[in-house]
Amino acid sequence: MNSSDKKTIYVDNAATTAMSKAAIDAMLPYLDGVYGNPSSLHTAGQVAKEALEGFRARIAARLDAEPGEIYFTSGGSESDNQAIRSAAINGAKRGKKHIITTAFEHHAVLHTLKKCEREGFEVTYLDVHENGIVTAEQVADAIRDDTALVTIMFANNEIGTIQPIAEIGAVCREKKVVFHTDAVQAAGHVPVDVKAMNIDMLSLSAHKFHGAKGVGALYVRRGVPINAFIEGGAQEKGRRAGTENLAGIAAMAAALDEACENMASVAKKERALCDRLISGLSKIAHSKLNGDRIRRLPNIVNMCFEGIEGEGLLLHLDDRGICASSGSACTSGSLDPSHVLLALGLPHEVAHGSLRLSLSEATTDADVDAILKAVPDVVAYLRNISPVWEALEKGEKEHLI
Numbered sequence: 427m428n429s430s431d432k433k434t435i436y437v438d439n440a441a442t443t444a445m446s447k448a449a450i451d452a453m454l455p456y457l458d459g460v461y462g463n464p465s466s467l468h469t470a471g472q473v474a475k476e477a478l479e480g481f482r483a484r485i486a487a488r489l490d491a492e493p494g495e496i497y498f499t500s501g502g503s504e505s506d507n508q509a510i511r512s513a514a515i516n517g518a519k520r521g522k523k524h525i526i527t528t529a530f531e532h533h534a535v536l537h538t539l540k541k542c543e544r545e546g547f548e549v550t551y552l553d554v555h556e557n558g559i560v561t562a563e564q565v566a567d568a569i570r571d572d573t574a575l576v577t578i579m580f581a582n583n584e585i586g587t588i589q590p591i592a593e594i595g596a597v598c599r600e601k602k603v604v605f606h607t608d609a610v611q612a613a614g615h616v617p618v619d620v621k622a623m624n625i626d627m628l629s630l631s632a633h634k635f636h637g638a639k640g641v642g643a644l645y646v647r648r649g650v651p652i653n654a655f656i657e658g659g660a661q662e663k664g665r666r667a668g669t670e671n672l673a674g675i676a677a678m679a680a681a682l683d684e685a686c687e688n689m690a691s692v693a694k695k696e697r698a699l700c701d702r703l704i705s706g707l708s709k710i711a712h713s714k715l716n717g718d719r720i721r722r723l724p725n726i727v728n729m730c731f732e733g734i735e736g737e738g739l740l741l742h743l744d745d746r747g748i749c750a751s752s753g754s755a756c757t758s759g760s761l762d763p764s765h766v767l768l769a770l771g772l773p774h775e776v777a778h779g780s781l782r783l784s785l786s787e788a789t790t791d792a793d794v795d796a797i798l799k800a801v802p803d804v805v806a807y808l809r810n811i812s813p814v815w816e817a818l819e820k821g822e823k824e825h826l827i
């Protein structure tokens with residue numbers, strides 16, 4: 427397998443992104459220079475505090491939130507945990523112990539909900555349609571008098587489908603149920619407006635839009651109760667103790683500004699590249715695009731190829747300098763197929779043969795050309811040595827896609 431192009435083609439941006447130059451530049455003064463603790467009363471502390479509040483206001487503005495509604499956290503997982511645990515505890519105080527979600531959330535949501543179930547909460551997992559979308563009607567039908575929370579992701583991290591968040595938000599607001607959305611894949615990629623979409627709580631993570639790892643935010647609408655899960659100092663209005671990651675927050679503000687300013691042009695470019703990938707890879711026999719063709723993030727393509735294992739495909743692509751994923755980074759290393767693909771109703775055998783390509787503004791036409799050459803070659807090679815494929819070819823097994 428000799429590759430003429432030695433450059434790494436990184437198409438795993440849903441797992442994490444490279445930091446942008448603007449984000450790194452924004453971070454540097456807080457690593458080297460402004461080192462005060464924002465909680466200190468002296469000048470060095472107050473300089474840091476003023477900077478912190480400036481970043482909070484900038485991030486809030488990008489979501490159409492108020493600065494006082496933004497709490498800094500260590501990332502998407504922490505924000506999801508805090509939002510859900512808090513809504514559950516506050517719901518239970520009013521006798522509400524029912525939560526609504528979908529079967530294809532991120533594990534930061536699903537595992538938190540499992541914990542709630544062990545503590546006596548009842549969780550309704552809405553069925554996801556074959557196209558990777560849940561509807562506001564499904565949410566409306568599932569809401570009960572004792573529903574404490576609806577938590578539904580904005581955009582799915584494996585297949586990229588975008589949920590009807592504004593409609594779901596309208597249903598929840600009308601029925602006075604708290605609505606949380608994990609917008610980790612959406613923020614900085616598609617427009618997010620917490621007011622217009624009636625969102626009560628929203629999670630985001632900087633490293634998914636070219637900021638640093640280990641920093642994120644939780645938006646909580648004023649008036650919605652939010653509990654602390656890390657005890658200690660009075661940072662973040664007592665809702666999240668711990669000296670703030672000022673450098674990371676600086677980079678997050680810069681990365682979000684940059685992503686929002688360039689959103690339309692980047693999305694246009696990514697969408698064109700994804701369209702090429704979808705039409706090129708769909709030519710592979712017995713392949714399938716996962717998730718809705720239209721209502722999707724501009725940068726994620728997820729396909730299944732029958733008769734192969736996703737892991738084998740990834741390793742061979744990596745040999746050719748292509749960094750991709752089979753879906754969730756969190757399940758890699760386990761042999762279970764993705765819970766997201768199973769939620770769409772794909773059979774286990776098919777779900778095993780998945781490939782996720784997640785692009786960024788750095789992805790080029792030449793990268794797409796290289797992928798469109800490598801994937802069919804590797805799929806053909808793997809099918810050639812696959813007993814499952816042999817059985818399919820001999821007619822001993824029925825093709826499923």
Ligand SMILES: *Cc1c(COP(=O)(O)O)cnc(C)c1O
Pocket residue numbers: 440441500501502503504506532534579581582583608609610611631632634640642
């Ligand atoms: C990456 C991701 C998370 C976790 O965010 P971290 O900052 O890595 O903890 C949560 N939800 C979704 C949808 C994600 O893609």
